[in-house]
Amino acid sequence: MKSIFDTEAYEELMARADKLTPDSPRGWGKMSAAQMAWHCQYPLQLAVTNKKTKVNGKFFLARWFFKKSLYNDRPWRKNLPTAPQLVAREEKDFTTEIEKLKALITDCHEVKTRETWNPHPFFGTFTKDQWGQLEYKHLDHHFKQFGV
Template identity: 60%
Template sequence: MKSLLTADGHKEIVARMSQLSEASERKWGKMTVGQMAWHCQYPLKLAIKNKENSSKGNWFIKTFFKKSLYNDKPWRKNLPTAPQLKAREPKDFKSESELLKTLVDDFYALRDRDHWYPHPTFGTFTKEQWGQLQYKHLDHHLKQFGV
């Protein structure tokens, strides 16, 4: 599985993101390209901040869904989205995509970090799994917009 914490994975994602524009049309789902750029920021912010949390996660999700976050099998289209990650109002593509690019770079810059706190929903990930999760999420949404 590719990872956003490797030079190749980072370079690929950045190159694909640069192919997006305000005119990029979705192939599935309801988000605009600006909303997608906004939506993709949250998982990166969560990992970058790397804060300890009191949540133990959801045992059902950790047991039955967690491995799909970082394995080689592509996610299916139109997966449900957590309510706090749904973009309910229009988002400016230019500003949201610039912030997303900054976060992608900031995450990649942490490739040598040794300590990663657990995800509040999915629990503990290794550094490699964090990188794979971020790559897979971005890959899924870039494919959603044809890049």
């Protein structure tokens, strides 16, 4: 499984981000390219900031069922549900959001030497390798959504 922490995968993600345009057609879902760029920022921020958060124990079964799919080699299916706070409800400025996304991709790649990783607020504990794979897989899923 590719990881955002691997230089080759990082460079690939940056090149794919550069191919996105405001008019990139989506293959599925409802988001525009600008909304997708906004949507992809929060998971990267979680990894970069590494804030200590409480794991929401309310969804134990969902977490247990889906967690391994977050960082394995199998692609995610289209139109998966999204956490309500990550749904872009209004249009976003493409240039602003893609620049923020690219900066976060770089920031995330640069924390690859960190040894201590706090839990994800929903999915709980990940190893460093799993964090890198999760971040790559999420971006790959959405970049494929927009044909890049």
